[in-house]
Amino acid sequence: MKNILVTGAKGQLGNALQSIAAQYPDLSFLYTDREELDITDAAAVNDFFGRQTIDAVINCAAYTAVDKAEQDEEAAFLLNFQAPLILAEACAGHNATLIHVSTDYVFDGNANRPYQETDDASPHGIYGASKLRGEAAVLGYHPNAVVIRTSWLYSRTGVNFALRMQQLMQEKESLNVVYDQTGTPTYAPDLAAAILTILQHPDGVTGGIYHYSNEGVASWYDFAVAIKALTGSKCEINPVTTDQYPTAAKRPAYSVLNKAKIKAAFGLNVPYWRDSLAVCLGK
Numbered sequence: 001m002k003n004i005l006v007t008g009a010k011g012q013l014g015n016a017l018q019s020i021a022a023q024y025p026d027l028s029f030l031y032t033d034r035e036e037l038d039i040t041d042a043a044a045v046n047d048f049f050g051r052q053t054i055d056a057v058i059n060c061a062a063y064t065a066v067d068k069a070e071q072d073e074e075a076a077f078l079l080n081f082q083a084p085l086i087l088a089e090a091c092a093g094h095n096a097t098l099i100h101v102s103t104d105y106v107f108d109g110n111a112n113r114p115y116q117e118t119d120d121a122s123p124h125g126i127y128g129a130s131k132l133r134g135e136a137a138v139l140g141y142h143p144n145a146v147v148i149r150t151s152w153l154y155s156r157t158g159v160n161f162a163l164r165m166q167q168l169m170q171e172k173e174s175l176n177v178v179y180d181q182t183g184t185p186t187y188a189p190d191l192a193a194a195i196l197t198i199l200q201h202p203d204g205v206t207g208g209i210y211h212y213s214n215e216g217v218a219s220w221y222d223f224a225v226a227i228k229a230l231t232g233s234k235c236e237i238n239p240v241t242t243d244q245y246p247t248a249a250k251r252p253a254y255s256v257l258n259k260a261k262i263k264a265a266f267g268l269n270v271p272y273w274r275d276s277l278a279v280c281l282g283k
C-alpha cells in the first residue's frame with residue numbers, strides 16, 4: 001500500500017483526485033489543504049513528514065488567480081515557487097515521489113505547433129512566471145520529481161471557465177468570448193486519473209517535465225460554444241479578439257501541449273476534450 005499525501009486537496013484537482021480515489025485500492029490517501037498543512041510553512045511540512053510515512057506527494061496547492069497575481073506577486077511566488085521548493089526538499093529527504101502540477105501559461109504562445117517539454121518557456125504574466133520558477137525549484141531539489149504541465153483545467157467544482165460560462169449564460173442574454181487564444185481544455189478527473197496511473201506504473205517514474213491535456217484544440221470561444229450546445233443555453237456567444245476583452249494579465253495566444261512524451265512513458269490513453277466536456281456536463 002502506497003501512502004499518498006495530497007496537498008491543496010480542496011481545490012479543483014484535489015477534488016478530482018478524491019472523486020476517483022476509490023478506483024485505486026492499492027493507494028492510501030492523506031488529503032490536506034491549507035488548514036491541515038500549509039505548504040508555505042517549512043517547519044509544518046517537515047513535521048508532517050516526520051510523523052507520517054509518505055511514499056508520494058501530489059501537489060495540487062497553487063495560486064491560480066491569473067489576473068489577481070499581477071497585483072499580488074509576492075503571494076503568487078510564495079505559493080507557486082517557495083512552497084514547491086519546500087515540498088521538493090522534504091520529498092527528496094524522505095525518498096518520496098513528488099508529482100507537481102504546472103501550466104501552459106509558462107509559454108509565450110508564439111508557437112505554431114504543439115509545445116514540447118524541451119521548448120523554451122517565456123511567460124507573459126506573474127502567474128506563469130511564478131509557476132515556471134516553481135518547476136525549476138522542484139527539479140533542482142528533486143531531479144526525480146514529475147512536473148506535469150496541464151492547461152485550461154475545469155470540472156464540476158471550484159473556480160473554472162466552464163462553470164463561469166454556465167453561470168454567465170444563465171444571467172446574461174449575450175456574452176463576448178475571445179477566439180484568438182487557442183489551447184486545450186482539460187477535465188480535472190482525466191488529469192487525476194493520469195497522475196494515479198503514473199504513480200502505479202510498474203517501471204516507476206522517471207523525473208522531469210511532462211505535458212498533459214485532453215486531446216484536440218479549441219479557442220475559449222469554441223469551448224464556450226460547446227458548453228452552450230451541451231447545456232441547451234439560449235445565450236448568444238459573440239466571438240471577439242483579445243483586444244476587445246482586455247484583462248490584467250496577458251495570456252498566451254497559443255498553448256496547445258504536445259503529449260507524446262507522457263503517452264509513451266506511461267501508456268496513457270487521453271480523452272478528446274469534447275468527449276470529456278460531455279462527461280462533465282452529464283451528457
Ligand SMILES: NC(=O)C1=CN([C@@H]2O[C@H](COP(=O)(O)OP(=O)(O)OC[C@H]3O[C@@H](n4cnc5c(N)ncnc54)[C@H](OP(=O)(O)O)[C@@H]3O)[C@@H](O)[C@H]2O)C=CC1
Nearest residue numbers: 008010011012013034038039061062064101103150152153
Ligand atoms: N485551474 C486551471 O485552469 C489550471 C491549473 N493548473 C495547475 O494545476 C494545479 C491545480 O490547480 P487547481 O486545482 O485548479 O487549483 P485551485 O486553485 O482550485 O486549488 C488550489 C488549492 O490550494 C489551496 N491552498 C492555497 N494556499 C495553500 C497553502 N499555503 N497550503 C496548502 N494549500 C493551499 C487552495 O486553498 P484556498 O482556496 O483556500 O486558497 C485550494 O484549495 C495548480 O498547480 C495549477 O497551477 C494548470 C493549468 C490550468
Ligand SMILES: Cc1cn([C@H]2C[C@H](O)[C@@H](COP(=O)(O)OP(=O)(O)O[C@H]3O[C@@H](C)C(=O)[C@@H](O)[C@H]3O)O2)c(=O)[nH]c1=O
Nearest residue numbers: 064066103104105151152153161176177178220245251
Ligand atoms: C469570463 C470570460 C473570459 N474570457 C476570456 C479571458 C481570458 O482571455 C480567457 C480565459 O478566461 P479565464 O480568466 O476564465 O481563464 P484563466 O484564468 O486565464 O485560465 C487559466 O487558469 C490558469 C490557472 C491556468 O493555468 C491556465 O491553463 C488557464 O486555465 O477567456 C472571455 O473572453 N469572455 C468571458 O466572458
